[in-house]
Amino acid sequence: MFENALAQAADEVSACLTQTLARYPNVPLTDAMRYAVTGGKRLRAFLVIEGARLYGVYPRQSVWAAAAVEALHAYSLVHDDLPCMDNDDLRRGLPTVHVKWDEATAVLVGDALQTLAFDLLASKECAPKASTRIELIQTMARASGGQGMVLGQMQDIASETALTPLNLDQITELQANKTGALIQWSAMAGPILAGQDVGPLRHYANALGLAFQIADDIMDVEGDAQKAGKRLNKDTEAGKATFVSLLGMDEAKKRASDLIDEAESALAPFGDKAQNLREAARFVIARES
Amino acid sequence: MFENALAQAADEVSACLTQTLARYPNVPLTDAMRYAVTGGKRLRAFLVIEGARLYGVYPRQSVWAAAAVEALHAYSLVHDDLPCMDNDDLRRGLPTVHVKWDEATAVLVGDALQTLAFDLLASKECAPKASTRIELIQTMARASGGQGMVLGQMQDIASETALTPLNLDQITELQANKTGALIQWSAMAGPILAGQDVGPLRHYANALGLAFQIADDIMDVEGDAQKAGKRLNKDTEAGKATFVSLLGMDEAKKRASDLIDEAESALAPFGDKAQNLREAARFVIARES
Numbered sequence: 001m002f003e004n005a006l007a008q009a010a011d012e013v014s015a016c017l018t019q020t021l022a023r024y025p026n027v028p029l030t031d032a033m034r035y036a037v038t039g040g041k042r043l044r045a046f047l048v049i050e051g052a053r054l055y056g057v058y059p060r061q062s063v064w065a066a067a068a069v070e071a072l073h074a075y076s077l078v079h080d081d082l083p084c085m086d087n088d089d090l091r092r093g094l095p096t097v098h099v100k101w102d103e104a105t106a107v108l109v110g111d112a113l114q115t116l117a118f119d120l121l122a123s124k125e126c127a128p129k130a131s132t133r134i135e136l137i138q139t140m141a142r143a144s145g146g147q148g149m150v151l152g153q154m155q156d157i158a159s160e161t162a163l164t165p166l167n168l169d170q171i172t173e174l175q176a177n178k179t180g181a182l183i184q185w186s187a188m189a190g191p192i193l194a195g196q197d198v199g200p201l202r203h204y205a206n207a208l209g210l211a212f213q214i215a216d217d218i219m220d221v222e223g224d225a226q227k228a229g230k231r232l233n234k235d236t237e238a239g240k241a242t243f244v245s246l247l248g249m250d251e252a253k254k255r256a257s258d259l260i261d262e263a264e265s266a267l268a269p270f271g272d273k274a275q276n277l278r279e280a281a282r283f284v285i286a287r288e289s
Numbered sequence: 290m291f292e293n294a295l296a297q298a299a300d301e302v303s304a305c306l307t308q309t310l311a312r313y314p315n316v317p318l319t320d321a322m323r324y325a326v327t328g329g330k331r332l333r334a335f336l337v338i339e340g341a342r343l344y345g346v347y348p349r350q351s352v353w354a355a356a357a358v359e360a361l362h363a364y365s366l367v368h369d370d371l372p373c374m375d376n377d378d379l380r381r382g383l384p385t386v387h388v389k390w391d392e393a394t395a396v397l398v399g400d401a402l403q404t405l406a407f408d409l410l411a412s413k414e415c416a417p418k419a420s421t422r423i424e425l426i427q428t429m430a431r432a433s434g435g436q437g438m439v440l441g442q443m444q445d446i447a448s449e450t451a452l453t454p455l456n457l458d459q460i461t462e463l464q465a466n467k468t469g470a471l472i473q474w475s476a477m478a479g480p481i482l483a484g485q486d487v488g489p490l491r492h493y494a495n496a497l498g499l500a501f502q503i504a505d506d507i508m509d510v511e512g513d514a515q516k517a518g519k520r521l522n523k524d525t526e527a528g529k530a531t532f533v534s535l536l537g538m539d540e541a542k543k544r545a546s547d548l549i550d551e552a553e554s555a556l557a558p559f560g561d562k563a564q565n566l567r568e569a570a571r572f573v574i575a576r577e578s
Binding site for chain 1: 312314316317318319322368371373374391392394397399401403407423435439443446447
């Protein structure tokens with residue numbers, strides 16, 4: 001059930017991105033953009049589509065906001081993988097954009113994918129009312145720019161050269177910015193599309209986002225690089241503070257599990273309709289990539 | 290008169306950007322963003338503000354769209370200056386962001402400035418009607434992303450390693466994407482804010498944008514690096530085709546002058562009210578930076 005829904009969200013988003021990029025000129029830049037938005041779990045897209053479904057908004061509409069958040073996520077990965085940032089050669093089991101093309105292309109692909117994200121949110125298909133689209137754009141800007149994701153990436157880089165490792169509060173804040181804000185946006189897009197209160201799904205996404213990052217730190221230590229499709233053990237090698245180094249493995253696993261319980265509780269008002277989102281929460285801490 | 294208007298537009302935009310960034314967290318990323326949006330001629334901001342004035346929209350409103358285009362322009366410069374792109378150490382007479390900070394910061398500053406541009410356009414102060422803001426965002430996305438400015442930058446990089454130099458049509462298309470699209474957007478923002486036909490100012494901006502680039506190529510050969518605040522003679526050293534190499538210096542100057550005449554003709558319907566925009570066109574081919 002959940003696996004089907006996840007796969008279907010991934011297919012719908014891929015089709016939407018393919019269709020949109022088909023209107024772009026037939027040049028290497030567009031090829032590289034297409035490459036960068038291919039693959040991945042599409043967890044953020046799934047959260048948009050399932051969150052929207054809870055409020056009666058159909059996938060044929062919510063897929064535009066879902067495609068936008070995946071374009072934005074893809075841009076952040078392409079830039080994050082650059083030699084001057086995390087310097088990763090492998091992403092989703094394939095060569096990263098700067099390896100397959102070159103660094104200049106990777107910078108420009110990331111730039112164009114960010115633009116694409118806002119373009120998708122501004123398109124009429126995303127929401128009939130312009131004011132709804134504006135709300136999606138404003139919340140996306142806050143979640144992803146210098147007050148959100150990009151701030152978190154900067155904090156992450158700074159932490160690598162800091163004299164003392166970050167403490168638990170600092171790591172939590174860093175991760176809330178770096179990955180939490182965009183996960184939260186994804187869950188809130190549905191109620192925004194429906195013109196409803198974002199409160200319940202914000203609560204769900206807060207807990208989910210933090211659990212996601214703790215699970216990432218656990219995977220960095222215990223995971224299988226083959227299944228993960230990316231280099232592991234990076235944080236340990238870099239001597240970076242993580243939830244695992246700060247809490248210990250057992251406590252980190254307990255904390256992640258508690259957060260998933262909290263995420264599930266936040267879905268109580270929706271009853272059975274929220275079953276896919278409940279399973280998504282379990283998936284987040286059980287995933288291998 | 291024109292110099293006053295240009296200086297005033299610059300002051301208004303700087304104040305708007307300062308005010309907006311004051312709401313950002315007090316961290317090095319924000320400092321570097323502030324640095325990157327400081328200085329420059331603010332020609333694009335001036336086009337927005339003067340274009341809007343022609344249609345009865347006051348600077349206190351149009352300054353938001355003007356600030357957006359300057360944030361977007363600044364992002365493109367920060368990324369363009371990166372070692373993997375143009376590798377420039379000097380911009381506006383000061384060290385570039387990756388020299389003063391580092392490459393990772395420069396990537397993230399550019400990313401966050403692009404987000405800021407869309408955030409400014411989405412803000413209520415930019416236009417009371419959400420549909421107007423959406424139109425500004427959509428046209429900005431088309432002008433700046435993989436179908437506009439970023440495409441032009443990619444074409445520019447590709448031209449450096451091409452086996453045969455570009456011909457005049459190819460250079461014209463490249464420049465229309467790389468710098469023309471954003472200059473055109475700047476001139477069209479005013480009529481969009483006023484809900485009026487963008488035709489006359491689009492015509493003006495088309496001619497102006499091309500003249501701007503021809504003037505840049507002339508400055509690259511004849512200019513004074515001290516006054517320009519950036520390295521010159523780059524294209525000649527790189528053996529790149531330019532308007533000067535393709536047309537010869539005399540013909541390039543004549544072409545730029547003809548285009549300025551054409552830009553001025555497009556302003557005829559506005560009479561004396563368009564005097565500042567007329568002088569801006571003359572300024573574009575006479576400037577030294």
